Amino acid sequence: MEKFFEEIKNLIPDDYDEFLKCYNEEPYKGLRVNTLKCTGEKLQSLLNFPLKKTPFCDNGYYYPNEEKGLGKNPLHHAGAFYIQEPSATSAVPMLGVGEGDFVLDMCSAPGGKSTQIASMLNGKGLLVCNEIIKSRANILLSNIERMGVKNAIVTSNHPTVIAEKLPNFFDKILVDAPCSGEGMFRKDNEAQQEWSYEHTVTCSVRQLEILNSAKTCLKEKGVLVYSTCTYNKRENEGVITKFIEENPNFVIEDSGKTYGRNTLKYAKRIFINDGGEGHFCCRLRKTSANDGYTEPYKYTKPKDEKKYLEFYDSIFNNRPFGSNLEVIKDKIYLLPNNMPNIKGLNVLRAGILLGEIKKNRIEPCHSAFMASKTEDCKNYVDLDINSEEIKKFLHGEEIPVPKETKGYTAVAVNGIVTGFGKASNGTLKNKYPKGLRNL
Numbered sequence: 001m002e003k004f005f006e007e008i009k010n011l012i013p014d015d016y017d018e019f020l021k022c023y024n025e026e027p028y029k030g031l032r033v034n035t036l037k038c039t040g041e042k043l044q045s046l047l048n049f050p051l052k053k054t055p056f057c058d059n060g061y062y063y064p065n066e067e068k069g070l071g072k073n074p075l076h077h078a079g080a081f082y083i084q085e086p087s088a089t090s091a092v093p094m095l096g097v098g099e100g101d102f103v104l105d106m107c108s109a110p111g112g113k114s115t116q117i118a119s120m121l122n123g124k125g126l127l128v129c130n131e132i133i134k135s136r137a138n139i140l141l142s143n144i145e146r147m148g149v150k151n152a153i154v155t156s157n158h159p160t161v162i163a164e165k166l167p168n169f170f171d172k173i174l175v176d177a178p179c180s181g182e183g184m185f186r187k188d189n190e191a192q193q194e195w196s197y198e199h200t201v202t203c204s205v206r207q208l209e210i211l212n213s214a215k216t217c218l219k220e221k222g223v224l225v226y227s228t229c230t231y232n233k234r235e236n237e238g239v240i241t242k243f244i245e246e247n248p249n250f251v252i253e254d255s256g257k258t259y260g261r262n263t264l265k266y267a268k269r270i271f272i273n274d275g276g277e278g279h280f281c282c283r284l285r286k287t288s289a290n291d292g293y294t295e296p297y298k299y300t301k302p303k304d305e306k307k308y309l310e311f312y313d314s315i316f317n318n319r320p321f322g323s324n325l326e327v328i329k330d331k332i333y334l335l336p337n338n339m340p341n342i343k344g345l346n347v348l349r350a351g352i353l354l355g356e357i358k359k360n361r362i363e364p365c366h367s368a369f370m371a372s373k374t375e376d377c378k379n380y381v382d383l384d385i386n387s388e389e390i391k392k393f394l395h396g397e398e399i400p401v402p403k404e405t406k407g408y409t410a411v412a413v414n415g416i417v418t419g420f421g422k423a424s425n426g427t428l429k430n431k432y433p434k435g436l437r438n439l
């Protein structure tokens with residue numbers, strides 16, 4: 001660790017004492033509003049503690065250190081916000097995502113940056129989020145569901161496989177690389193214990209390999225953002241410099257962002273004394289294309305399409321997840337538009353899981369309700385954040401509903417859908433997934 005502090009001193013000689021002072025204080029607490037489901041104003045009006053804007057992105061806020069257990073808040077269950085370290089929200093704005101872009105997040109779990117990209121896409125375009133480690137990809141999927149993302153494909157592959165299958169396809173790519181995590185030290189003792197100079201060197205080799213896979217997937221004139229949550233030069237400036245030496249068709253570009261400190265002219269490094277735990281981000285532009293073509297996906301209508309569409313229309317108004325129905329085994333999906341051919345990829349989810357076929361009936365799935373708004377649902381009940389009913393619902397209990405409410409019914413908290421149940425005779429049978437309940 002002596003070496004770690006020595007390197008920080010070399011990086012910020014004038015501010016080193018301030019860094020050390022901050023280093024011994026409590027870590028920042030931050031959240032990002034999910035604009036697919038909520039707004040900053042609405043969230044503030046429903047929380048009983050103050051939110052303060054961060055300098056890193058439009059929808060990032062600090063919240064008070066004494067607030068514990070925010071993950072159990074009904075609005076967190078509903079996907080109104082994502083708990084995210086403030087400086088970790090700095091990389092996605094550098095991508096400059098516009099509605100309609102095709103975006104790849106190569107190292108995606110647990111999904112903080114992917115769900116941030118999804119809010120910027122606002123349901124348009126396509127997001128491929130990839131996570132190499134299967135167990136982490138499952139967590140990523142549950143966050144994609146919670147945040148109500150309907151235009152994502154969640155995969156679990158080695159970056160070389162993604163490069164082989166999806167060349168020249170994306171407008172924007174994020175490589176938020178696995179790193180030595182120096183910016184996690186205040187939060188994560190394990191990262192501190194694992195740190196060694198040799199480990200940072202190993203990380204830098206892997207980071208360059210991941211970038212060399214990602215580059216193939218980018219279209220000509222596309223943007224690639226590289227980020228880490230570590231400070232040292234080997235994993236940041238070192239990796240970028242080597243990458244550009246090996247790939248002269250990439251240039252560093254000015255992102256126009258004003259947070260943090262500049263390095264390599266336009267890249268950014270954020271230290272604890274800059275308002276976040278620590279991050280590095282650099283925006284690169286691909287100036288000429290590589291070979292390779294990604295075929296489009298061939299959508300095929302299922303044999304019983306009419307029956308499935310009737311089921312869809314019985315629960316939702318105006319087909320809010322489009323009409324690209326596909327049935328795989330006993331599961332009914334609504335696929336996003338503009339999909340690439342995903343043959344050969346390990347795909348955990350594409351689009352929305354609408355329902356499951358059970359013997360002679362179809363049961364709707366949680367994921368579809370999470371991606372819907374109250375106006376999309378034929379039936380819904382709206383509960384107040386402070387009500388006993390929302391506590392009971394998130395605990396897995398039955399709740400009372402008006403006698404007229406019948407059948408599959410969305411449950412919302414202050415207008416934000418958080419799950420569903422089945423209503424009959426004034427009672428809603430709880431369908432909130434067991435693994436998500438507040439117990």
Ligand SMILES: C[S@@+](CC[C@H](N)C(=O)[O-])C[C@H]1O[C@@H](n2cnc3c(N)ncnc32)[C@H](O)[C@@H]1O
Nearest residue numbers: 107108109110111112113132133136176177178
């Ligand atoms: C910094 S984390 C990503 C955090 C994520 N972007 C977010 O905002 O929530 C890096 C991820 O890279 C994954 N990873 C580890 N080894 C990898 C490799 N060789 N290639 C690609 N990804 C890898 C890790 O499992 C980890 O989930």
